[in-house]
Amino acid sequence: MFRAVVRLSTSGVRSLARIRPCYSAPLASRCCSHAKVETDEEFDARWVTYFSKPDIDAWELKEGMNTLIGYDLVPEPKILDSALRACRRLNDLASAIRILEAVKDKSGPHKDIYPYLIQELQPTLIELGISTPEDLGMDKL
Amino acid sequence: MLATRALSLVGKRAISTSICVRGEHGVAKVDDYALPAYFDRRENPLPDVQFVTELSAVQKSLKEKEKGSWATLSNEEKIALYRISFKQSFAEMNEGTKEWKSVIAGMFFFIGMTGLVVLWQRKFVYGPVPPTFESEWKEKEVQRMLDMRINPVEGFSAKWDYENKEWKK
Numbered sequence: 001m002f003r004a005v006v007r008l009s010t011s012g013v014r015s016l017a018r019i020r021p022c023y024s025a026p027l028a029s030r031c032c033s034h035a036k037v038e039t040d041e042e043f044d045a046r047w048v049t050y051f052s053k054p055d056i057d058a059w060e061l062k063e064g065m066n067t068l069i070g071y072d073l074v075p076e077p078k079i080l081d082s083a084l085r086a087c088r089r090l091n092d093l094a095s096a097i098r099i100l101e102a103v104k105d106k107s108g109p110h111k112d113i114y115p116y117l118i119q120e121l122q123p124t125l126i127e128l129g130i131s132t133p134e135d136l137g138m139d140k141l
Numbered sequence: 142m143l144a145t146r147a148l149s150l151v152g153k154r155a156i157s158t159s160i161c162v163r164g165e166h167g168v169a170k171v172d173d174y175a176l177p178a179y180f181d182r183r184e185n186p187l188p189d190v191q192f193v194t195e196l197s198a199v200q201k202s203l204k205e206k207e208k209g210s211w212a213t214l215s216n217e218e219k220i221a222l223y224r225i226s227f228k229q230s231f232a233e234m235n236e237g238t239k240e241w242k243s244v245i246a247g248m249f250f251f252i253g254m255t256g257l258v259v260l261w262q263r264k265f266v267y268g269p270v271p272p273t274f275e276s277e278w279k280e281k282e283v284q285r286m287l288d289m290r291i292n293p294v295e296g297f298s299a300k301w302d303y304e305n306k307e308w309k310k
Binding site: 065088091092094095097098099101105128131133135136137138139140141 | 183184185186187188189207208210211212213214216219220222223225226227230231232233235236
């Protein structure tokens with residue numbers, strides 16, 4: 001099941017458009033499974049809460065981040081913001097930079113996702129003093 | 142069991158040959174391969190352990206500095222901190238090899254070798270072709286086919302101009 005992905009409209013106006021799972025037959029609506037479907041907002045909220053835990057430990061950060069990267073989506077800026085703040089609480093700058101690299105890699109061929117994320121995260125990056133991999137020259141070989 | 146979990150959280154590989162006591166019944170040696178390993182993978186951005194386990198004095202002081210504000214760290218210090226935790230950056234990890242050149246070269250080489258073998262076979266293994274391949278024979282064969290009106294509607298003889306005794310243009 002496809003989950004929410006951060007996508008940009010192609011018209012130059014940067015607005016956040018979510019891709020929702022499409023149910024193609026509005027007349028005869030048939031759900032194959034009766035399981036409760038989690039909305040995108042619930043998903044985001046759950047992950048923001050996970051990383052916002054004040055006494056999060058290194059293992060939980062790693063586990064959460066690796067799981068999140070395992071999903072078929074690029075995390076929302078607010079989830080990443082929460083994760084970067086968790087890195088700050090753990091005094092782990094390297095992981096913060098690694099997270100930024102990972103989401104850039106996760107965007108794959110959609111080259112416009114990463115600049116959008118950085119733009120949204122800019123206040124947090126400045127506040128916490130995190131340099132992007134590009135600033136450090138780590139995106140080149 | 143709890144001891145090994147605690148060891149893995151700390152991530153120190155220096156105790157790989159240490160012994161953990163289990164319930165006072167005996168000792169179990171923790172082998173190196175049983176401990177969490179470091180690996181660079183795209184799908185696992187934060188590995189279980191740091192890359193550098195034994196920190197030098199400079200690195201230790203850098204780690205202390207990391208506890209303060211990150212804005213005070215220079216770019217070199219930030220890169221150094223990254224390199225303590227990780228071996229390769231994503232760019233380095235995803236870099237392709239030049240292996241494809243060897244693969245193509247190998248392909249051409251073996252195709253060439255096969256070609257040489259085939260040529261050798263033609264010369265030294267196979268006998269002569271039958272006489273039916275000679276041009277004189279072929280001419281007579283074509284004339285016979287035209288006389289028999291082979292495929293006269295749309296095929297062979299249809300392309301022959303019987304009045305002018307030549308192939309149709």
